[in-house]
Amino acid sequence: MTLDHMNYIDKIPNNVDLGRDRVLQRALEHWQPAYIGWWYDMGPAESHNLEVYLRTAISVDAKGWAQFDYVKMPDYRWGIFLVPPTPDRQINFGVNKGRPAWQEVPGEFRSALRRLVVTQGDTEPASVEQQRMLGSSCPSLYDLRNIFQVNVEEGRHLWAMVYLLHRYFGRDGREEAESLLERRSGDADHPRILGAFNEPTPDWLAFYMFTFFTDRDGKYQLCSLAESGFDPLARTCRFMLTEEAHHMFVGETGVGRIVQRTAEVMAEEKVDDPDHVRALGVIDLQTIQRYLNFHYSVTLDLFGSDVSSNAATYYTSGLKGRYEETRLDDDHILSDATYDVMEVHGDRIVTMSVPALTALNERLRDDYILEVQSGVDRWNGAIAKSGIPFRLTLPHKGFHRAIGNFAGHSISPDGRVMPEAAWKNARSKWLPGSDDYAFVQSLMAGRVVDRGKFANWIAPPRRGINSQPVDFEYVRFN
Ligand SMILES: [Fe+2]
Ligand SMILES: [Fe+2]
Numbered sequence: 001m002t003l004d005h006m007n008y009i010d011k012i013p014n015n016v017d018l019g020r021d022r023v024l025q026r027a028l029e030h031w032q033p034a035y036i037g038w039w040y041d042m043g044p045a046e047s048h049n050l051e052v053y054l055r056t057a058i059s060v061d062a063k064g065w066a067q068f069d070y071v072k073m074p075d076y077r078w079g080i081f082l083v084p085p086t087p088d089r090q091i092n093f094g095v096n097k098g099r100p101a102w103q104e105v106p107g108e109f110r111s112a113l114r115r116l117v118v119t120q121g122d123t124e125p126a127s128v129e130q131q132r133m134l135g136s137s138c139p140s141l142y143d144l145r146n147i148f149q150v151n152v153e154e155g156r157h158l159w160a161m162v163y164l165l166h167r168y169f170g171r172d173g174r175e176e177a178e179s180l181l182e183r184r185s186g187d188a189d190h191p192r193i194l195g196a197f198n199e200p201t202p203d204w205l206a207f208y209m210f211t212f213f214t215d216r217d218g219k220y221q222l223c224s225l226a227e228s229g230f231d232p233l234a235r236t237c238r239f240m241l242t243e244e245a246h247h248m249f250v251g252e253t254g255v256g257r258i259v260q261r262t263a264e265v266m267a268e269e270k271v272d273d274p275d276h277v278r279a280l281g282v283i284d285l286q287t288i289q290r291y292l293n294f295h296y297s298v299t300l301d302l303f304g305s306d307v308s309s310n311a312a313t314y315y316t317s318g319l320k321g322r323y324e325e326t327r328l329d330d331d332h333i334l335s336d337a338t339y340d341v342m343e344v345h346g347d348r349i350v351t352m353s354v355p356a357l358t359a360l361n362e363r364l365r366d367d368y369i370l371e372v373q374s375g376v377d378r379w380n381g382a383i384a385k386s387g388i389p390f391r392l393t394l395p396h397k398g399f400h401r402a403i404g405n406f407a408g409h410s411i412s413p414d415g416r417v418m419p420e421a422a423w424k425n426a427r428s429k430w431l432p433g434s435d436d437y438a439f440v441q442s443l444m445a446g447r448v449v450d451r452g453k454f455a456n457w458i459a460p461p462r463r464g465i466n467s468q469p470v471d472f473e474y475v476r477f478n
Contacts, residue, residue: 013079015060016163027166028080031177035158038181039074042129044151045136048074051476052148053465057081057156060239068466070476076152080163082235091229093325093332094318101231105168109317113230114169116320118176119193120221121161122183124154126197127210129185134207137444139455143204144447145465145474146250150211153243160236168232195402196298203440204458205258205283209295211251212375217302219244220323220368227321252375253461258283259379261459263386272388278439281456285383285390287440290432292392293413296372297400303365306341306404311360322360323367339363342398344409347417349398361404369397400431449477 011029012018018025040048052073055066060081089101105113128151138144158180165173183190186198196214201207222244226237262282271277274284304311314320315334322328330337337356342349356363373394380391396415398406410423413430427433448455452471464470 013058013077013081014163015081016167018080021167024167027174028163031162031166031174034178034181035078035155035162036074038125039155042125042132042184043073043155044128044134044148045132047135047148048072049478050148051478053145053468053472053474054149054152055466057239057243060084065239065242073148073152076155078152078156078159080159081239082232083238085231085235089231089234091318092227093321094229094316095333096229096318097332099229101229101234103231105230109230109319110169112314112317113233113319114165114172114176116225116314117161117164117169117233118180120225121158121165121176121180122193123197123218124157124161125180126183126185126192126194127201127214128154129192130197130199130201130210131207134201134204136447137204137441138447138449139204139444139458140448140453140460141451141474142454142461142464142470142472143254143458144449146254147207148475150215150247150250153247156243157240160240164232164236194302196302199298202437203444204254205288205291205440206295208251208254208258209291211247212255213251213295213299213372214302215244215247215251216368216372217299219248220303220364223323224320224325224364227325229318252378254458255288256379256382257459257461258457259285259288259392260382260386261457262288263383263388264459266388267386272390281443283440283443283457285388285392287432287436289392290430290436292376293395293399294431296394298402300365300369300397301401301403303368304361304403306362306365307354307358308361309358312355312357315357315360323364341405343405344398344411344417349411349415349417365397369394395430449475 012032018028049072051070053068054071054076055068056071056077057065057079058067059065060083091097091099091101131147131151134147135144162177162180165177169176183192185192186200191198201210219241222237222241226234226241228234262277262285265280265282266272266277269280271280274286277284325332334356338353339356339359339362340351341354341359341362343352376392376394383390395413396411398409398411398415399413401407410418410420412418412423443457444455451473454460460470464472465474
């Protein structure tokens with residue numbers, strides 16, 4: 001592993017030569033204690049003395065970016081890492097296509113860029129806050145380690161955005177950086193910016209659904225920001241994506257192991273009635289489907305309105321691209337292109353062709369849905385393997401939406417436009433209710449922290465972390 005350009009002696013590990021810019025370094029060193037204060041208050045509860053087997057980014061090259069060791073989380077080395085610059089990188093889309101990528105914030109796009117950075121940055125501490133109580137009900141040391149890994153990396157993602165704010169946005173950037181530590185997930189007076197990040201994550205099924213669905217929204221947002229003509233943002237997001245991949249792995253395998261365990265118990269005991277399944281101490285597939293419906297639909301809202309002039313402006317200016325922009329074979333300007341979006345006309349859902357530039361949120365949502373579907377297919381593979389006929393399905397895109405063309409309409413999971421009262425009557429069939437949450441939480445009443453042991457409601461993973469055995473001591477309680 002190489003440590004070139006890596007300053008590990010600084011208080012703040014970085015590969016941006018922080019020591020050369022004294023003013024910036026001091027500003028970030030000033031923000032750092034506020035961040036640590038936030039971590040003590042809002043980071044994982046009762047975790048500060050635990051020794052956790054974590055990976056820490058120490059270098060951005062392919063082999064060396066992750067080093068594993070036991071760390072007490074308040075001592076985690078949160079650092080600032082950008083992938084190395086691409087020589088002569090250009091803006092790859094929009095009206096500025098072909099010009100050199102910006103190394104400083106272009107004045108006319110300053111507030112739009114700041115808004116993009118702040119909105120992304122706000123999601124990072126929010127998810128840590130949402131998950132802070134889950135350690136006390138962990139199903140194993142392996143799972144406990146994984147949630148802590150996700151939490152410290154979301155903290156690092158906050159650092160990544162705060163670096164941009166401090167380095168490139170002057171006084172208002174510093175103020176935004178402070179506000180990022182002041183808003184709180186679910187707080188009535190100072191909520192986080194986006195809806196899904198104010199929803200509670202009350203149990204481990206919700207945590208795994210969140211990391212599968214909502215962290216994956218993060219992936220798609222980061223991918224489109226990694227195309228940005230503002231080069232520091234692009235390079236930051238590229239590196240964040242390497243960490244994000246693990247979060248989605250945790251989510252997909254977490255739900256997959258729960259599904260697998262339920263299907264195995266159903267097959268062994270020859271039961272399929274949800275009450276009987278619950279009585280065996282595993283989560284019935286119907287409840288898993290309701291959680292899926294919830295997390296999928298609130299996450300779809302995060303992509304924004306189907307038709308959005310903001311999205312068009314971000315693209316045309318060169319600030320936010322499409323998913324895998326440079327691999328797409330078109331003019332990357334989209335002035336004549338069209339894209340299909342859905343609208344509700346009376347009691348029918350119709351497809352309308354609109355200017356592609358205005359439909360970029362919808363396009364990103366569609367890219368996301370494709371990837372989500374393949375994860376659901378893999379979960380269904382585990383159910384099929386046990387010979388159980390049940391299949392998990394993604395509800396219709398319009399189901400339970402609060403933003404965009406479907407907002408205010410009552411769409412069933414199979415895509416029918418319904419009278420509102422009928423929809424509300426059926427709600428408890430489709431979305432988790434208080435009895436579902438109470439049941440799931442009753443299964444998770446205590447934590448499982450004996451080495452190699454797993455709660456009854458989840459299958460062990462196929463392999464451990466970093467080639468360690470599954471029964472490795474991933475967290476030391478001392
Ligand atoms: Fe993140
Ligand atoms: Fe994440």
